[in-house]
Amino acid sequence: MAASLSWKDVPGAILIYDRAGQVIDANDAAVGLLGLSRDRLLGTYAEDAEWLVLEAPxxxxxxxxxxxxxxxxxxxxxxxARASRPEGTDIWIQVDAVPQLNVAGEVTLVTASLCDVSHLFARSRLTSRGAGEHIVNEVVGELADARLETHSILHVVTSALSRMRPGTWVASLLNKDPSTSLVVAADVANSELVEYINRHVASLDHPGQAPTTGISQRVIESGKPLLLPQVPMSELWEMIAPGVAAYVAEHPLPIPIETSGVMVVPMRARGAVVGTLALYERRSSNPLTEKDIIWMQAIADRTALAIENAQLYEDAVVRLERLGSLQSLSLALSASPDLRLTLKVILDQVTAQLKVDAADVLLLEESDNMLALAASTGFLATAVPDYRLPVDEGLPGRALTGRRIETLTALSAFSQFRRRSLFAREGFKAYGAVPLITRGKLLGALEVYHRTPLSPDQEWVSFLDALGSVAAIAIDNAAMQERLRKTSQGTAAPQRAPSPPQGLSLLEIQIIRLMVEGLTNREIAAQVHLSQNTIKFHVRQILQKTGASNRTELAHQAAKDGWL
Incomplete structure (x- = not known):
């Protein structure tokens, strides 16, 4: 009588995953193959397995x-795929993954069978160090030590690759506006070629950003690698991007090159193509082949994941800084009735957080329906002309009449500006304006300027809108304070202005003023030329003398009682 066998008794390694990609069961063969205890294996996720997945049929x-x-x-x-066992050895496995679907067509389980094929590939060119495994290992190692910043990651990868596989390596990363890409090149043996590429990119309409066209666009859209073992340079220039051939004709290459091998692979992260990694190789005793695509693709995908993590980190930092900026502005707005001071703080935050060169605030004068300059920062001229503009003047007129944000990056449009001489003198190449509206009333406009082209994304525009709202509230509050002051003067006898609590020194009053402006202890220390620890001591003394529990309460108290 034959004994019944379950799937756990099968000699082949089998893993069972749930719909989230988590291991929920495994047979003894799988536990032994992967070198993990059952407890360590169960509960792990497929995407965290750190397998080096190379190819499928x-x-x-x-x-x-x-x-x-x-x-x-x-x-x-x-x-x-290649998997690493806990003791440090690597195994090569062939994997079949089969889903189990319910009646609704949804995955309920995935059964993965693993077959150890290490012995078949031990001497294969596919897995030999000469075919690229050592390059993958080296680059992944350097990626682990790279700074968590996009440009730094691309520089580390291309530089490492050019040392290990001679040639000109070019990484192209799609910007938030995918019509342009960030380009980073490296060639350790021929640095003059890298300088040549950088000069070309700097000469484009958007310096430092190349148009996403030609070979790069082809690989991004298809998601498939491109291999051209030998291409005449005259043909290659036409393939790379429009205008490259004309640039090369006008600016000859620093070294003569007649033909080149080309290999371009997509950089992929979580199912999306985010850019390309390319190798342009002159004559070599080891010409590019289909096998090289495998290790190059592995590097490109790991680079893409590293970049995605860096971008998520960078975006989180920017959002935190912008939230902190809005908090500082709210503090300054509630603490100081001085509109001039509040507008200065707002404009400083505008230029710092939006990374623009200059900004100003125009106020609407209802008597003649004209816009007048109220505050400005970042202009090169020592004195910005005190200009007055009709409310319907081009930009910012379009922003005001349409009550929406307007941005402008086409240089030809600036010629229509009443202030075109100002733009020419300052070298502005990008402009944005947001209407200042509160309680349904139009108060003016917040304008931003930049000396290089801008590519604002939705978060940038939303933050400009938020800053415009803060500025509008500040202007409205100042107008209300002025009306109350005039009313008070007409109905009551003058009173002595309240003074700060007794016992506060002149230095402590100065520190309170700087705290109200939203400065940190470090910034205050720089202003008053004292150490940061000394400022911390004074802040504690101030809170104790005034009875305030924190800086925010102190700022509100100073504004309410009119100390400053």
Missing amino acids: EGPMSVHPVTATLKSLQAVRGVL
């Missing part, structure tokens, strides 16, 4: 086969 592949199955709802078979 359909071509190069970079995601875990179980992740691919969950996304496609289709079986994924014959995937080659």
